[in-house]
């Protein structure tokens with residue numbers, strides 16, 4: 001298990017991570033979400049001992065990474081797939097890592113097979129595509145058969161077959177009882193892969209709950225209605241609005257309605273003499289829920305914002321407030337917050353109360369998985385400097401070496417990236433390594 005307590009990281013005036021407390025449990029895939037620059041890579045680097053927290057601490061199996069006996073065999077990570085010496089072959093790269101951690105060479109060939117690189121194992125990695133590089137990084141993470149795995153954007157650059165493979169790999173690693181912590185910006189993929197989510201925005205914890213609860217807490221179910229023509233649509237819009245429903249036009253001419261149950265919508269349409277060509281219940285996607293939750297915590301946004309049509313307009317010159325954990329961003333998709341009685345359809349009982357002091361917020365951890373750090377969310381976010389460009393994860397590069405150097409020479413103590421080093425199959429960090 002990974003446990004962060006009050007984790008804070010400042011780079012000069014920039015607060016990259018602020019007072020983060022969470023647990024990543026074994027046996028599940030935990031997704032780590034947040035907008036660009038929200039502190040995900042910084043958090044992962046601190047977990048792996050590559051960055052020191054300004055305050056707070058983070059442990060793996062109860063120990064800081066740097067104090068884990070033979071840490072590379074207990075924790076496997078993919079932080080930066082490009083942190084590979086381009087002159088080395090995939091096999092040489094993995095052999096170097098294996099030898100540093102006392103892992104037999106046969107395991108190198110095993111993981112090359114697992115990630116599908118067996119046919120290019122002896123090719124120099126500088127010729128690898130983005131997806132091949134990702135596969136090599138995943139192979140490095142798996143090398144020591146580790147109990148704890150961290151992946152920063154593992155599907156980056158992978159083709160659909162590769163994405164499916166990573167999804168199944170993550171799930172099977174978790175099903176074996178391992179701790180799997182994975183960041184991604186691909187919400188549709190996260191919805192299919194992760195069981196649990198930790199969401200941060202501007203370095204602060206926004207949510208720590210199951211995917212299902214996250215969607216429920218940050219979106220309202222809605223109905224879609226279609227009428228034969230514009231005239232009837234306008235008539236229906238007026239009738240539904242008068243009855244207390246919130247009505248938004250959909251791009252295809254349908255209406256998205258929250259705040260009214262389906263039978264009521266049908267009755268109102270009947271009373272208004274409006275024919276319906278569609279009346280269907282819908283649940284928001286993880287992407288919609290995520291957008292709603294993190295909208296105010298986005299630092300870098302196009303001037304042509306794709307979300308523009310989906311949110312209520314703000315008065316000119318005003319900034320949206322930070323989202324409230326468990327309540328998301330007010331005004332996003334305009335569903336009424338659940339606690340205001342705006343649930344149009346039967347929704348699952350939302351956990352109470354919000355774990356981070358959100359008033360009436362439903363953002364509680366999954367049943368049976370209480371977040372032990374329930375506390376008041378900071379009243380004000382940490383001081384922010386003006387938006388800075390995001391910095392790529394800073395996994396150290398292996399030292400430059402001649403391309404033809406033998407693996408045995410390459411395994412000299414020149415620090416290989418800790419993030420790429422493998423780990424053992426044993427959850428107990430104090431237990432001696434098994435003989436391989």
Ligand SMILES: Nc1ncnc2c1ncn2[C@@H]1O[C@H](COP(=O)(O)OP(=O)(O)OP(=O)(O)O)[C@@H](O)[C@H]1O
Nearest residue numbers: 011016035036037038039040041042388389390391
């Ligand atoms: N070494 C550093 N020095 C100064 N600022 C840094 C450093 N590393 C990260 N930051 C800043 O900290 C913030 C968080 O960065 P981080 O890379 O952790 O975000 P992220 O969530 O991983 O972003 P992305 O999704 O774009 O990868 C950013 O504003 C970034 O500019």
